[in-house]
Amino acid sequence: MEDPVFTFGIIADIQYADMDDGYNYTKTRVRYYRNSLSLLQGAVREWASESVTPQFILQLGDLIDGFNVSHKSSEASLKKVLTEIEKLKTPVHHIWGNHEFYNFSRKQLMESRLNSSRVQATLTTVPEDGGDPLDSFYAYHFSPSSKFRLLLIDSYDFSVIGRDPSSDKHIKSSKLLRQKNPNEDKNSPKVLDLVETRFVQFNGGISAAQLSWIKAVLETSDKNKEKVLVAGHLPVHPSSTDPICLTWNYQEVLDLLQSHPCVVAYLSGHDHDGGYHQDECGIHHLTFNGIIETPPESQAFGTMSVYQDKMVLKGRGLVPDRTLLYRKKQRMAGKSCRQSAGKMEK
Numbered sequence: 001m002e003d004p005v006f007t008f009g010i011i012a013d014i015q016y017a018d019m020d021d022g023y024n025y026t027k028t029r030v031r032y033y034r035n036s037l038s039l040l041q042g043a044v045r046e047w048a049s050e051s052v053t054p055q056f057i058l059q060l061g062d063l064i065d066g067f068n069v070s071h072k073s074s075e076a077s078l079k080k081v082l083t084e085i086e087k088l089k090t091p092v093h094h095i096w097g098n099h100e101f102y103n104f105s106r107k108q109l110m111e112s113r114l115n116s117s118r119v120q121a122t123l124t125t126v127p128e129d130g131g132d133p134l135d136s137f138y139a140y141h142f143s144p145s146s147k148f149r150l151l152l153i154d155s156y157d158f159s160v161i162g163r164d165p166s167s168d169k170h171i172k173s174s175k176l177l178r179q180k181n182p183n184e185d186k187n188s189p190k191v192l193d194l195v196e197t198r199f200v201q202f203n204g205g206i207s208a209a210q211l212s213w214i215k216a217v218l219e220t221s222d223k224n225k226e227k228v229l230v231a232g233h234l235p236v237h238p239s240s241t242d243p244i245c246l247t248w249n250y251q252e253v254l255d256l257l258q259s260h261p262c263v264v265a266y267l268s269g270h271d272h273d274g275g276y277h278q279d280e281c282g283i284h285h286l287t288f289n290g291i292i293e294t295p296p297e298s299q300a301f302g303t304m305s306v307y308q309d310k311m312v313l314k315g316r317g318l319v320p321d322r323t324l325l326y327r328k329k330q331r332m333a334g335k336s337c338r339q340s341a342g343k344m345e346k
């Protein structure tokens with residue numbers, strides 16, 4: 001078989017805390033807080049022994065658990081986990097999930113090793129910082145190889161968690177939650193139906209400013225005939241996840257991704273059960289199983305090999321192997337594939 005253009009490792013929802021096993025909120029799944037570090041160590045060992053060391057690791061968010069706050073162990077746990085993942089001596093690209101915001105403020109995150117926007121400094125491009133720093137989002141893109149691009153987006157840009165209560169985004173997010181979720185506890189999805197269950201406090205959305213920045217990146221990639229893999233903590237397709245884990249404005253994000261032929265995949269975490277769906281435009285939506293709910297005797301990570309004509313995911317444990325062909329359907333730039341299909345049929 002030909003050599004891949006590049007390979008990278010993927011891991012999600014490690015949620016480490018130095019505490020005994022517990023349960024998820026509904027008590028349906030065990031959470032292996034302490035053992036998550038051992039599974040990470042196992043993943044690092046396997047990545048190190050691959051015939052080609054991954055060019056980088058994509059960490060899809062929730063690196064340490066929110067319980068670290070009450071244990072006053074956020075800094076210590078973060079250091080422990082980063083020490084393990086950095087043993088690989090390959091760049092790690094970090095997405096921020098809800099548990100990052102339980103443990104740290106945005107300012108702290110920006111100044112921490114979890115801000116990987118400069119990890120491959122000569123490669124990465126961050127948005128121009130024009131607006132109010134209280135409202136800035138954490139997103140960037142880089143090209144791991146000619147004609148390929150990774151675009152990391154901020155699923156908690158529009159959210160109450162991680163936003164200063166005086167900020168415009170916090171105020172508008174609280175208002176949205178009040179409108180959409182009648183429960184006093186806004187983390188509860190009680191009485192909400194199907195995709196409406198996403199309007200819970202532990203989720204968030206993408207602001208108009210971020211959407212327009214993403215659009216500009218994708219337009220350039222379309223023009224340059226690149227293939228783009230987009231990654232965020234929260235899934236954006238209802239068929240790739242339990243709907244309670246969806247991005248608040250998933251449809252807007254989906255419309256945007258689907259209207260750019262360069263987009264080949266969307267990678268996310270958050271739903272610890274994982275998921276997969278190839279959408280009507282051929283975009284592969286991969287939701288990675290969470291390490292935190294993976295039994296000690298199993299595993300949950302992957303190595304993605306990217307070729308000119310496909311991506312091949314080598315999964316471990318709960319993450320299945322997949323061969324992901326790029327879509328054949330050519331879409332008209334600026335139109336969703338459904339719109340362009342409609343147009344072409346006329």
Ligand SMILES: Nc1ncnc2c1ncn2[C@@H]1O[C@H](COP(=O)(O)OP(=O)(O)O)[C@@H](O)[C@H]1O
Binds near residue numbers: 024026062098189
């Ligand atoms: N069904 C629910 N009802 C009320 N609160 C919930 C519910 N599910 C989760 N929560 C709360 O929301 C927060 C995030 O949930 P958690 O399960 O830790 O998120 P994650 O899936 O990212 O690990 C926690 O404070 C948790 O107690």
